Amino acid sequence: MLGSGAGSRAGPPAGSPPAAPATPGPGGAVCATLDRASGRIAPLIAAAGRLSETQARVATNALTFGCFAALEQWYLDGGRRPIADYVEDGMRPLRGIWGPVDPD
Template sequence: MGNGLRERWRINAMRTIQERALDLFDARGFDAVTIEEIAAAAEVSPSSVYRYFGTKEGLLVADEFDSMSQETLEGILDVNDPVGSLLRAVVKYEATAEQTPQRRVRYFFKVPSVRMAACAALDRASQRIAPMLVTSGGMTTTQARVAANALVFGYFAALEQWYLDGGADPIAKYVDDGMQPLRGLWPTPDEA
């Protein structure tokens, strides 16, 4: 089995596990469901669930970004327009999402342990982005760390507002609006 096929199989398996987990969480509540029950519903072993997600909270916060190669990330993130890059990624995600993310996202803001796991994942994302901002030559290490955190946690704040407002409008609308204060850090290329 080639790497591309193996990777697609892994991603499909992860999505199936996440869907079965969401079915159980929606029916019985997050805290009432065990990894063993999720594994049984997804027809995989509990060790597979742990291998793919690490924790029950990881089932909800894991996405393609976590396993994205640095090369792919560098192709997505324009260091001269990180806000625009983020917005384009959100628009692309929303266009290809098989379902509304609200089903999964609501747990980010309703279950404290899931929120903590989401914040840890965002911190890891920030740690991957910051060196790219330094390498571009425009920021010191400290500036890049602050800017990367502003970007990823700003996204999370916009996502939370989207959720609190009922999730009817596109997430991208909230990201675009919420990121306006960061445009002072990174003017769009046509403003520069």
């Protein structure tokens, strides 16, 4: 009988999470783009010699995703203040990453 066999049912077994879509939605696409940007920036930061490769990757993720989070907060607040204010405020805890700038 059609459909009575254990392997004939389409889709994941009952109780399983749904299969991931083949193409990411907007949120997934944004995260993937930010991750790629971070991956391109991290080697440049590490090459400066102040951070290890791991530290550079974590720092660039914090910065790229932090900028996006600041933009998201600006949107959630209804754009009451300039975006730059949100970025400045949100990035304040990360300032220690840069350290003092050499005056060369």
